[in-house]
Amino acid sequence: MASMADVARRANVAVSTVSYALNGTRPVAKATAERIRKAMDELGYRPNALARGLASKRSRNVALIFPMLERGLGLTEMEFVSAAAETAGDLGYHLVLWSTPLGDTDLLTKLTRQGLVDGVVIMEVHLEDARIEMLRRNGVPFCMIGRTGDNRDDPFADIDFESTVRDAVAHLAGLGHRSVGFVNHSQRSFDTGYGPSVRAARAFEEAAAAAGLHGFSRFCDDSPAAGREIWRDITAAEPGVTGLIVMNERASAGVLAAILQQGGRVPEDYSVLSVASSARVSEMTYPPLTTYHPPAAELGRLGVQVLIDRLEGREVPLVQQLIPCRLVLRDSTGPAARPHGAGS
Amino acid sequence: MASMADVARRANVAVSTVSYALNGTRPVAKATAERIRKAMDELGYRPNALARGLASKRSRNVALIFPMLERGLGLTEMEFVSAAAETAGDLGYHLVLWSTPLGDTDLLTKLTRQGLVDGVVIMEVHLEDARIEMLRRNGVPFCMIGRTGDNRDDPFADIDFESTVRDAVAHLAGLGHRSVGFVNHSQRSFDTGYGPSVRAARAFEEAAAAAGLHGFSRFCDDSPAAGREIWRDITAAEPGVTGLIVMNERASAGVLAAILQQGGRVPEDYSVLSVASSARVSEMTYPPLTTYHPPAAELGRLGVQVLIDRLEGREVPLVQQLIPCRLVLRDSTGPAARPHGAGS
DNA sequence: CTTTCGACTCGAAGCGTTTCGACTAACCGC
DNA sequence: GCGGTTAGTCGAAACGCTTCGAGTCGAAAG
Numbered sequence A, B: 001m002a003s004m005a006d007v008a009r010r011a012n013v014a015v016s017t018v019s020y021a022l023n024g025t026r027p028v029a030k031a032t033a034e035r036i037r038k039a040m041d042e043l044g045y046r047p048n049a050l051a052r053g054l055a056s057k058r059s060r061n062v063a064l065i066f067p068m069l070e071r072g073l074g075l076t077e078m079e080f081v082s083a084a085a086e087t088a089g090d091l092g093y094h095l096v097l098w099s100t101p102l103g104d105t106d107l108l109t110k111l112t113r114q115g116l117v118d119g120v121v122i123m124e125v126h127l128e129d130a131r132i133e134m135l136r137r138n139g140v141p142f143c144m145i146g147r148t149g150d151n152r153d154d155p156f157a158d159i160d161f162e163s164t165v166r167d168a169v170a171h172l173a174g175l176g177h178r179s180v181g182f183v184n185h186s187q188r189s190f191d192t193g194y195g196p197s198v199r200a201a202r203a204f205e206e207a208a209a210a211a212g213l214h215g216f217s218r219f220c221d222d223s224p225a226a227g228r229e230i231w232r233d234i235t236a237a238e239p240g241v242t243g244l245i246v247m248n249e250r251a252s253a254g255v256l257a258a259i260l261q262q263g264g265r266v267p268e269d270y271s272v273l274s275v276a277s278s279a280r281v282s283e284m285t286y287p288p289l290t291t292y293h294p295p296a297a298e299l300g301r302l303g304v305q306v307l308i309d310r311l312e313g314r315e316v317p318l319v320q321q322l323i324p325c326r327l328v329l330r331d332s333t334g335p336a337a338r339p340h341g342a343g344s
Numbered sequence C: 001c002t003t004t005c006g007a008c009t010c011g012a013a014g015c016g017t018t019t020c021g022a023c024t025a026a027c028c029g030c
Numbered sequence D: 001g002c003g004g005t006t007a008g009t010c011g012a013a014a015c016g017c018t019t020c021g022a023g024t025c026g027a028a029a030g
Helices: A004-011 A015-022 A030-044 A049-056 A073-088 A105-113 A129-138 A161-174 A187-191 A195-210 A224-237 A249-261 A296-311 B004-011 B015-023 B029-041 B051-055 B073-091 B106-114 B130-138 B161-174 B187-191 B195-210 B224-237 B249-261 B296-309
Strands: A060-067 A094-101 A119-122 A141-147 A156-159 A180-183 A215-218 A243-246 A271-275 A289-295 A321-322 A326-330 B062-068 B094-101 B119-124 B142-145 B154-158 B179-183 B212-218 B243-246 B271-275 B290-293 B320-323 B326-327
Touching: A004 A015, A049 B051, A060 A073, A060 A105, A060 A296, A060 B073, A073 A094, A073 A296, A073 B062, A073 B094, A094 A105, A094 B015, A105 A129, A119 A129, A119 A296, A129 A141, A129 B326, A141 A249, A156 A161, A161 A180, A161 A243, A161 A271, A161 A289, A180 A195, A180 A224, A180 B073, A187 A195, A187 B015, A195 A215, A215 A224, A224 A249, A243 A249, A249 A271, A271 B142, A289 B154, A296 A321, A296 B326, B004 B015, B004 B029, B015 B029, B029 B212, B051 B062, B062 B106, B062 B296, B073 B296, B094 B106, B106 B130, B106 B326, B119 B130, B119 B161, B130 B142, B142 B296, B154 B296, B161 B179, B161 B195, B161 B243, B161 B290, B179 B224, B179 B249, B187 B195, B187 B290, B195 B212, B212 B224, B224 B249, B243 B249, B249 B271, B296 B320
Parallel strands: A060 A094, A060 A119, A119 A141, A141 A156, A156 A321, A180 A215, A180 A243, A243 A271, A271 A289, B062 B094, B062 B119, B119 B142, B142 B154, B154 B320, B179 B212, B179 B243, B243 B271, B271 B290
Antiparallel strands: A094 B094, A289 A326, B290 B326
């Protein structure tokens, strides 16, 4: 592999001059620059990333910390990762993937101390997140996807669950639904302070109250089976229900199946509105789900963009961006049926 | 950040001795080793990955080349990426993500020449793949997920589409189906030599013939809408059909929906058998799809494992592994209806 | 008691960059 | 025609590690 010394020799200049020409660090005469450029592509020269990083103390690598979740990663996360990788590439950076158990701060500490990356994008942030504490303490530049409860001046990009849930409630209320349920993630995710669970739950209570309708919430494990079960539970406890907001991609299919199985029709008898589930999945259920789609790609792009801006020392204002989900109408919502006439 | 020199000073030894102790490159006295160890964790020392890589000419990074596809990445790919990242981590490596347009050999060349990674795992390999040519030519160690048409002595791990499709045909034949269709990916994917499309298509023809049943194939774009359309096409052209093998995750939901919409029942009137689609999605359709699940995590793990084995110079036999999909029974297949009695 | 060998250690020379200080020629304003 | 810039270039010193050659010492071998 050709090195900078080879290029310098061939172009008849000092190594440092090659470096200047390459990075524009200092002015280089037009003719010299041309000679160097020529030498470079005759040799097929590419600067060595490791050496460059070592000497400059900037690796031009960023890490994406992405958790090994028991519930597994979904398509939203995939979109997110794709966008992050692509954006990093566009900005001349490399994206390295750190798959770490959610609580493992030690592992993360070890990883960050290796000096392989200049900063990290961290996802699945919890309201209280030891990893964020650690990053702050160790002075590791980072950008969150999601946010803690106490984010003061750390940059983040997150889904605006508050406004999304508000919109969702308004949407159903607008269709005449007066008794609306909210199907959340698991109790456990709520208890451990998973941001979306907590914020959405709160937002739902408020929005339902504000809209003057009867609202109730359920936790639900992330599986179709749990979704089926929760529907049975709901119809038993809330016979007047006509609308459901489901923020649980995997459960949503179960809910739909359970309704159909009980002889209910969607959307004639019940409206099911999905929140933050991916397009690829929403269009595959029966009927296809009307959904507030998460801005996964935007978040991914934004996350690495913001991080890199900081790394490059650009004097950027603190970015703390909330992006609402975008409504895509499909076939699972419609005008409310007469309150008690529903379900066979 | 503490450096090796700091550790050496504190432990009262030469820098090289610290290195030997750290890597076991040469013997170090027990007492010395202990002193060094102590110094290390008093300082919270972690070796600098860049310096280490530069000096040793082995970065301990591997790249995952993953394509920006127009059809987007699915859950299978996500599982795959997760497994790869996790495995790399377990083996003390970092996984960097290179998101590249499928045909962009130049970009790939640039990336590999930077010396950031020791080798690459490459996915979505086509039967004729310029990227593989390039890797061979440039002597970049690699492992394919998928395989070219001419793989001689390059390592790969791939889904065994031949045997999977054979099994699928046998499964339906065993249920009494005599007229079975195969829904492939798009014509385009076939024409551009996308391995799964080509191999599965061939395998289906053979297996259908061998089983003595009436088999026919269709290409289908990757979308529910295309799936609906293909079903209309099929019922028009093949009125006797009772079984369908669908190797197209996104289309499968459309097929199901179209059947239901025409008043057909699954599996009473028609059996739909999905091939190589993810569990997360298969369980969300209506009815849930009986599926041959792709061994995504195994492939991901295997890919980086094999690559790293080679990098470490272990004298491993050439790994060219084919893993069949595993059948998971759900609700979309059953005994064949009377040939012509189906469909309302 | 020498020789030999292995365990153990050290210093120095890289690895391929960036960056710093210094030096030379113009060139500018006066 | 003299200080002061500025464009353009060079050599050398890092950066934090690995690796090589060489040296010391004690124990086993002859």
